[in-house]
Amino acid sequence: MKLNWKLRFKNKATLAAIAATVILLAQQLGFKLPDNVSDVVNTGLTLLVLLGVVSDPTTQGIGDSERAMTYTEPK
Incomplete structure (x- = not known):
């Protein structure tokens, strides 16, 4: 699985999905967060997953295409 991480981090x-996942992980590890923060993060992450942000639906499988690997800026 090859991913163009530089492009994805731009x-x-x-x-936003990575930040939400980190907060969710902290919550699951037992760090106490205010209830409203936990609920907002959980809902936000769910929406991002539903929109396909976490995985790229334009490529076959879970990796980036050869063309996407050559990008330095999002197209």
Whole structure:
């Protein structure tokens, strides 16, 4: 599985999904967060997953295409 990580980290939606996942992981590890923060993060992550932010639906499988691997800026 090859991914163009530089390009993915330039995408704001991907960064939002990563941040939400980190907060969710902290919650599951037992760190106490205010209830409203936990609920907002859980809902936000669910919406991002539903929109396909976490995986790229335009490529076959879960990796990036050869063309996407050559990008330095999102197209």
